[in-house]
Structures are given as structure tokens and as C-alpha cells.
Amino acid sequence: MKFKFPKDLYTDVRIEDQKNASYGMQDDEVLYNSEASEKGAMIRIFDGKMWYSAETNDIDKIQNKIDELAKLATPNPKILENPIVKNFSVNKAEILKFNGTNSFRNLTKDDREKLVNDYRKKCIDKSITDIKVTYANFFYKNVIKELYTSKGTEIIQDIQRGCVNMWFQISGKDNITYGGGEQLWGFDLKSLKGREQEIIEKRDRAVDFARNNVAVEPGEYVCVLSPSVTSVFTHESFGHKSEADFMLNDKTLRDEWTMGKLVANKKVSIVDEGDSMHHGYCPYDDEGNKKKEVYLIKDGILSGRLHDAKSAAILGEEPTGNARAQDYNCTPLVRMTNTYMLAGPDKPEDIIKGVKDGIYVFDWNYGTGNSTFTIQPQKCYRIRDGKLCEPLRVNVVTGNVFQTLFDIDAVGNDLQFFSGTCGKGGQSLPTATGGPTIRVKKLTIN
Amino acid sequence: MKKEKYTTTNIEAEVHIVENEIVSFNKFDKTTTSFRVYDNGFVGVHYQLGKMSDKEGYALAEKNLELKRQYPFDLENGVRELDKTEKLLTDEQLMKKAKAELEYLLKTHPDFTYSGTFYVNSYFEQQKNSAGMDYQVRDGHNGVGITFKHKDSKDLDDGWFSLNFRNGFSSAKFRRMADNYLSNFTKMVELPDELIIMLPDWNLSGKLRDSLNAEKLALGTSLLSGKIGEKVFADSLTICHNVAKKNIWMNTFWDADGIVHKGDKLCYIKNGKILRGYADKRIAEKYGVECTGSAYHNYRDIPNNGWVNFKITAQKKTPKEILNGKLAVLPVQFSGGGFSDTGEYAMPVQMAYLTDGEKILGRVPPFTMRSNMFDMFGNDFIGVAKYMTLWNANMMLVKMEAGKL
Numbered sequence: 001m002k003f004k005f006p007k008d009l010y011t012d013v014r015i016e017d018q019k020n021a022s023y024g025m026q027d028d029e030v031l032y033n034s035e036a037s038e039k040g041a042m043i044r045i046f047d048g049k050m051w052y053s054a055e056t057n058d059i060d061k062i063q064n065k066i067d068e069l070a071k072l073a074t075p076n077p078k079i080l081e082n083p084i085v086k087n088f089s090v091n092k093a094e095i096l097k098f099n100g101t102n103s104f105r106n107l108t109k110d111d112r113e114k115l116v117n118d119y120r121k122k123c124i125d126k127s128i129t130d131i132k133v134t135y136a137n138f139f140y141k142n143v144i145k146e147l148y149t150s151k152g153t154e155i156i157q158d159i160q161r162g163c164v165n166m167w168f169q170i171s172g173k174d175n176i177t178y179g180g181g182e183q184l185w186g187f188d189l190k191s192l193k194g195r196e197q198e199i200i201e202k203r204d205r206a207v208d209f210a211r212n213n214v215a216v217e218p219g220e221y222v223c224v225l226s227p228s229v230t231s232v233f234t235h236e237s238f239g240h241k242s243e244a245d246f247m248l249n250d251k252t253l254r255d256e257w258t259m260g261k262l263v264a265n266k267k268v269s270i271v272d273e274g275d276s277m278h279h280g281y282c283p284y285d286d287e288g289n290k291k292k293e294v295y296l297i298k299d300g301i302l303s304g305r306l307h308d309a310k311s312a313a314i315l316g317e318e319p320t321g322n323a324r325a326q327d328y329n330c331t332p333l334v335r336m337t338n339t340y341m342l343a344g345p346d347k348p349e350d351i352i353k354g355v356k357d358g359i360y361v362f363d364w365n366y367g368t369g370n371s372t373f374t375i376q377p378q379k380c381y382r383i384r385d386g387k388l389c390e391p392l393r394v395n396v397v398t399g400n401v402f403q404t405l406f407d408i409d410a411v412g413n414d415l416q417f418f419s420g421t422c423g424k425g426g427q428s429l430p431t432a433t434g435g436p437t438i439r440v441k442k443l444t445i446n
Numbered sequence: 447m448k449k450e451k452y453t454t455t456n457i458e459a460e461v462h463i464v465e466n467e468i469v470s471f472n473k474f475d476k477t478t479t480s481f482r483v484y485d486n487g488f489v490g491v492h493y494q495l496g497k498m499s500d501k502e503g504y505a506l507a508e509k510n511l512e513l514k515r516q517y518p519f520d521l522e523n524g525v526r527e528l529d530k531t532e533k534l535l536t537d538e539q540l541m542k543k544a545k546a547e548l549e550y551l552l553k554t555h556p557d558f559t560y561s562g563t564f565y566v567n568s569y570f571e572q573q574k575n576s577a578g579m580d581y582q583v584r585d586g587h588n589g590v591g592i593t594f595k596h597k598d599s600k601d602l603d604d605g606w607f608s609l610n611f612r613n614g615f616s617s618a619k620f621r622r623m624a625d626n627y628l629s630n631f632t633k634m635v636e637l638p639d640e641l642i643i644m645l646p647d648w649n650l651s652g653k654l655r656d657s658l659n660a661e662k663l664a665l666g667t668s669l670l671s672g673k674i675g676e677k678v679f680a681d682s683l684t685i686c687h688n689v690a691k692k693n694i695w696m697n698t699f700w701d702a703d704g705i706v707h708k709g710d711k712l713c714y715i716k717n718g719k720i721l722r723g724y725a726d727k728r729i730a731e732k733y734g735v736e737c738t739g740s741a742y743h744n745y746r747d748i749p750n751n752g753w754v755n756f757k758i759t760a761q762k763k764t765p766k767e768i769l770n771g772k773l774a775v776l777p778v779q780f781s782g783g784g785f786s787d788t789g790e791y792a793m794p795v796q797m798a799y800l801t802d803g804e805k806i807l808g809r810v811p812p813f814t815m816r817s818n819m820f821d822m823f824g825n826d827f828i829g830v831a832k833y834m835t836l837w838n839a840n841m842m843l844v845k846m847e848a849g850k851l
Binding site for chain 1: 473559667794814816850851
């Protein structure tokens with residue numbers, strides 16, 4: 001045992017060792033050029049009633065912190081019978097995927113500079129004079145996490161994520177400046193190389209939008225959502241409501257979210273899983289439980305929800321391994337991992353063909369979800385007689401979540417995954433979102 | 447070779463409430479340091495969380511010079527110490543206060559579920575260098591942030607309120623705020639024909655602030671490019687960087703390039719006329735514009751432009767006095783929209799109250815508030831009220847259009 005844990009209390013120790021770096025340019029000027037490393041730990045003690053926690057950057061003082069916290073807590077000889085503590089499964093695992101040349105830890109400033117300059121060479125076209133400023137940067141973070149608990153869990157796992165980002169400031173009609181570009185995410189350097197076409201496609205689309213966009217007339221429209229927009233709709237409108245910690249003592253919400261209830265069109269199925277190598281990859285959660293695949297909606301029927309040890313104990317369900325913390329400074333909350341709407345049978349082009357007069361929502365800046373979900377798009381297009389027409393400037397798309405889930409009348413066969421950052425309770429975490437092209441009978445456009 | 451060190455220490459104690467129960471007590475004490483060495487126009491930086499000796503920190507910063515990060519500016523000098531701290535609660539007092547106020551909420555407004563945090567935060571920041579600079583600031587406050595959800599609501603939460611004090615923690619003021627936010631939640635009222643929005647001033651000024659970035663002004667990529675010296679906004683609109691005010695929390699009086707403003711204040715817009723954009727030393731030199739001392743501290747890298755505490759000059763009146771008998775709408779839950787590149791503004795408002803500027807009168811149906819940057823701070827700008835504990839902010843009042851949600 002690495003630590004001496006106090007008797008009759010539950011203790012967990014989460015240690016993180018991270019290294020990050022960034023290199024960024026604005027046109028020909030270096031704007032960012034940094035590297036940093038950080039190590040720290042969170043120590044938590046539970047006496048069956050309250051959690052006591054402390055954070056430290058001094059790894060040598062972890063035992064001291066455990067001892068100090070133990071003095072604040074009340075020893076509980078039946079702590080192992082506590083329903084929450086029972087839900088902390090005992091796991092021993094070492095999952096280190098990012099070693100040696102595969103690890104971002106071994107990159108040098110020259111590697112970062114070269115990658116950025118390779119993209120700049122291939123993606124900057126000086127003949128496009130509308131582009132006034134170009135930003136190009138590369139940043140990454142590698143984290144090795146260790147978890148030790150008084151029940152005997154010992155888990156070491158690592159994760160790293162890197163991002164190449166190119167962003168263009170484009171002078172458009174009426175001398176307004178529009179932004180556009182692309183973020184490429186990957187788990188190693190190899191996966192971040194050679195993807196210039198993805199950036200060039202987004203660059204050219206942004207230039208076209210800046211030159212030709214027209215303001216939308218606010219109102220209600222048939223909307224086709226691209227896979228990227230479906231994915232954020234899925235995450236914001238439904239994913240967050242699947243996080244069980246919001247309903248623990250709330251009868252209204254528990255009644256509203258009864259398993260087996262029809263909550264969406266039968267074409268809709270939504271899953272959360274952390275094993276596949278997407279942005280929300282998370283084999284074990286920050287309480288040490290193995291992440292399970294959970295169908296949140298299956299064929300339109302509410303089928304599951306996401307849990308940490310506490311929410312599972314209170315609702316009498318199984319933990320799903322969704323307790324995640326932003327870093328060692330934060331306590332775990334119920335969070336999504338890779339959450340996506342499954343593909344359906346329809347071809348995306350047929351979905352658009354079926355719209356006489358509507359709007360294609362192509363991409364988004366951000367979205368939110370409560371009873372009403374919102375999406376602020378970057379670019380939309382008018383659909384007339386089944387064809388994509390002029391680019392539209394739309395400020396915000398809104399809809400009632402449940403009505404919209406029933407109003408989905410076509411689900412595409414083009415499931416795609418996207419990398420994002422999700423905020424909850426002051427913590428930001430990497431999550432993957434995913435979805436296909438879908439069509440919604442009616443959404444409000446402003 | 448010159449040396450410089452940024453240091454920030456945050457000490458915090460927190461009592462967390464989840465669904466009407468105190469579930470945890472958390473303490474942290476974090477020191478963050480940026481060791482910096484300057485040599486021949488380059489800076490080497492070592493970012494450190496936790497304690498480290500100067501000898502070790504500067505040695506690592508020196509090694510970091512190999513990244514060849516340019517910083518061709520002279521270091522500033524000057525000595526000043528500012529201590530804004532008053533009375534912080536002890537751990538015991540904090541826990542006692544959290545229990546008492548939670549009990550009050552549960553007893554007085556039992557139809558709601560509460561989550562949130564009672565906390566005490568103590569903050570110290572220092573920048574010191576071998577050229578003779580030693581600036582320090584200390585601040586601290588006792589605070590609370592509460593989210594609430596009505597028992598019949600199908601939303602995850604319905605609203606929130608927060609409050610901070612430098613000197614102790616006034617239960618009376620907290621309870622007055624809570625009573626105001628919770629008493630008329632279930633009373634549904636109509637959206638008024640004339641929509642006047644009331645929000646903390648910082649909530650709506652983001653796009654305007656961004657548009658005053660001197661680099662964007664110089665590149666022609668700001669909505670305000672070419673408008674320096676022109677009167678663009680309402681006569682009553684004056685906006686300044688102002689860190690002298692008492693209700694500015696946890697802020698340095700100097701920028702990361704070491705510049706201190708006369709009277710801790712510098713104005714950007716006066717009576718609607720745009721005076722200048724904000725620029726740190728790098729941006730000022732690059733574009734040949736006035737340096738406004740606007741560099742924020744980047745502990746891992748060179749300073750970045752954008753340290754601007756953007757305060758709209760407030761009137762001496764309360765919101766109720768400014769409204770003078772009219773009613774305003776206070777958005778509490780609003781998200782998912784914002785400003786577009788063109789300056790248009792559309793924001794879904796999921797939950798909002800009707801108020802006379804002092805008392806909350808009832809809840810209005812969800813809607814979308816619409817405006818644009820030029821109208822918001824021009825013809826439709828009504829004013830910013832004096833700071834009131836009841837709202838924990840200087841409230842801005844502005845006319846907008848209402849759209850469907």
C-alpha cells in the first residue's frame with residue numbers, strides 16, 4: 001500500500017502529473033511559445049456523512065494531508081457498508097498508452113514550430129486578399145493519473161490530447177470582419193499531420209460566407225442539422241439531462257425521467273461510452289470505477305442514465321463510471337464521455353432533398369440545453385426546393401428539447417465524431433460528441 | 447541578465463451544498479510563481495505551481511531561454527503595496543454561517559432545492575524584479591453563490607444569486623437578496639411592451655471591449671476601426687479601466703509590463719466619444735499606437751494584450767430611481783446566444799424576472815432579447831446604476847427588442 005489510510009474512514013488519493021506546451025503564430029509573428037509541467041494531488045476522506053478534501057502540489061506531503069483530514073472526520077466503523085462506499089469497486093490497472101515516441105512529452109520546440117509552419121505553408125493562400133489575419137497554433141497536454149483508495153484500488157492511466165488550430169479573420173461584405181477556420185484534434189503527433197485539406201475546406205467556406213451571407217428573417221423553419229450540429233444538440237439537450245446527479249432529491253425530475261418512457265422519435269438512439277479513442281476517452285473514472293457503455297435512449301425510449309457512486313446509490317442503480325474531475329484540483333462530478341446519436345438509414349442528400357423551404361445549420365459556436373436548447377451557429381444555408389442555396393447569418397437556433405426529439409423525422413447514415421470541451425459546475429472537461437445529419441420539423445430562428 | 451518574478455497565492459475555504467445538504471468542506475492554499483529572466487531581448491520563463499526556491503526557479507527559467515521567446519522591452523521600476531483586506535471569516539465561522547443560511551433558506555423558502563458554495567478567499571499577488579520593481583496587492587472576501595430550483599420545475603435549475611463581502615458576512619443582506627429572488631418565483635407576469643433589460647454592466651460589454659483592442663482597430667478588423675476620436679455612442683456612456691474603485695475585487699493596480707495608471711484609471715470612451723484602444727507594450731510598438739498599460743500576466747509566456755477592467759461610469763442613482771416608475775426585466779438564466787461578427791445581439795432568456803429596479807415582482811415567460819452593439823450603447827442605452835448589495839453589481843439598463851424563444 002502506497003499510503004497509510006486511516007481506520008474506519010474511506011480515503012482516496014488522486015495524483016496527476018501533466019505536461020503541456022503551445023506554439024502559436026499570428027501571421028509571421030510568434031505569439032505563443034511555452035512549455036510547463038505540473039504535479040499535484042487531491043486527497044479526500046469520507047466518513048459516511050461528509051467529504052473532507054485537500055489539494056497539494058507537494059506530493060511528499062500527501063500522507064500529512066491524509067492525517068490532517070482524518071482528524072476533521074468522524075470515524076465510522078460501518079463505513080464499508082455505506083451505500084456510496086459500496087459502489088466504489090476495487091480495481092487494479094495500468095493503462096499507459098502514450099509512451100516513448102508516441103508521447104507528447106518528448107516533443108521539442110522545433111517539433112512544435114515545424115508542425116505549425118507546415119500547416120501555414122499549405123493553408124495560407126496570399127491570393128485570397130480578403131483574409132486579413134491568420135492565426136496558427138499547436139497545443140497539447142499529456143496527463144498521467146494515479147488513483148489509490150483505502151478499499152485497495154490502484155489505477156494508473158494516461159491520456160494526451162493535441163490540437164492544431166488555424167483561424168482566419170476575413171473582411172467580408174460591408175467591411176465586417178468574420179472569423180472562420182478549423183481545429184484538428186488528435187491523440188498523437190502522427191494523427192495531427194497531413195490534414196491540410198480539412199483546414200482549406202473550412203477556410204474557403206468561411207471566405208464564401210463572409211462575402212455572400214444574408215441576414216435571416218426570424219421565424220420558425222424546417223431545419224436540417226449537420227453531424228456537427230446534431231452532436232452538440234445531443235450533448236447539450238439530452239446528454240446533460242442524463243447526468244443523474246441533478247435529480248437525486250427531486251421528485252418532479254425523477255417522475256419526468258422514468259425509465260421506459262418514450263422521449264423521442266423511434267429513429268433516435270443515444271449512447272455514452274468511454275472506451276473508444278475519441279475525445280472523451282476514459283477507461284476508468286476518477287472514483288476508480290470502470291466506464292460502462294450506456295444507452296441513454298434506445299429507439300426513442302429512455303433507457304439509461306449516467307452515474308457516479310453517490311447518484312447510483314441514491315437511485316438504486318449501478319454506477320456507470322461517469323465520475324470525472326477536470327484535474328486534481330476538482331472533485332469528480334457526473335460527466336459525459338463520448339456521447340453520440342447513432343446513425344440512421346437516410347442518406348444526407350436525401351434528407352436535404354425532402355425540404356421545400358428550410359435552413360441547413362452547418363456549424364456552431366456554442367450551445368446550451370435546459371428545457372429549451374440553444375445553438376449559436378457560425379454558418380447556415382437556405383434550403384429551397386431540396387437544394388442548398390445562399391449562406392445565412394443566423395444569431396441563434398432554439399427549440400423545446402422534448403418537442404424537438406419527437407420532431408426529428410430523418411436520421412442520416414453519416415455518423416461523425418467531434419472533439420469538444422464541456423463545462424459543468426465550474427469544471428471543463430474533454431468530451432466527444434457525435435451524430436449524423438438529422439432533419440427537424442420545426443425550430444425557432446432568430 | 448535581469449530577473450523578475452510573478453507570484454500569486456490563493457487561500458480558500460469552501461463549504462459545498464448539494465441539493466439542500468452540506469456535503470463537503472474543502473481547503474486549498476496555492477502559490478503560483480512565474481520565474482523570468484531577460485537576456486538580450488529574450489525572456490526565459492519557468493511556471494511553477496507550489497513552492498520552489500528562487501535559485502532553482504531562475505535556473506529553470508534560464509534554461510527556458512532556449513525557446514528564444516522575444517521580449518525586447520525595458521523592465522519598469524517602482525514600489526507600492528496595497529492591502530484591501532478587511533475581515534475574513536474563520537473556518538468555524540464559515541461553517542456556522544453556511545449552516546445558518548441554509549437553514550434559513552429551507553425554512554423560509556421550502557419549495558426550492560439549493561446547491562452552491564459558501565467560501566472565504568484570500569488573495570495575494572506580487573511582481574518583483576531586479577530593476578527595482580516591487581508591486582503587491584492583497585485582497586480577500588467572504589462570498590456565497592446559490593443556485594435554486596423550484597420543486598415543480600422540470601429544468602435542472604431555475605436561477606442563481608451571489609454575494610460577496612470584504613468585511614464579514616451580513617446575514618441580513620444575504621436574506622434580503624434571497625427573499626427578493628425567491629418570493630415571487632411562482633407569480634407569472636407578462637413581458638412589458640417596452641422591454642428594458644437590467645443586467646450587471648459587464649454582462650453586455652464584451653463585444654464593445656473586444657472592439658477596442660488596439661490591434662484590431664489598427665488592422666481594420668474591429669467594428670470601431672476608423673472611429674477613434676468620433677462620437678459613436680450615447681452622451682452618458684463613459685468607459686474606463688478603473689482599478690481604484692472599492693468594488694473591484696482581486697485585481698492588480700499594475701499591468702504585466704509593469705505600468706501603473708495615474709489614479710489607477712484610464713478612460714477609453716468619454717461621453718460617447720472613443721478616445722483610444724487598449725495596447726500593451728508589444729502591440730503599441732508593433733502598430734505605433736499609444737501604450738495603455740494593458741498587458742495581462744501570462745505565467746507561462748510573454749504578457750498578452752487585454753488587461754482592461756472595463757467599467758462603465760455609474761450614475762449616483764439606484765436602478766429604481768433611474769427607471770423612475772417604469773419596469774425592467776432582469777434575465778437570470780440566459781445562454782446560447784450572444785454577439786455576431788456584425789455586432790448583432792440575440793440571446794435566449796430562459797428565466798427572467800420583472801422588477802421595479804428594487805423589488806422582484808414576478809417571472810416573465812421565456813423570450814429572446816435582441817439588439818446590436820451600436821444601439822445598446824447608443825440610442826437604447828439608459829444608464830448604469832450605483833452599486834447595490836441587493837444586486838451585488840452596478841446594474842446597466844438598456845432598451846431591447848423581444849423575440850420568440
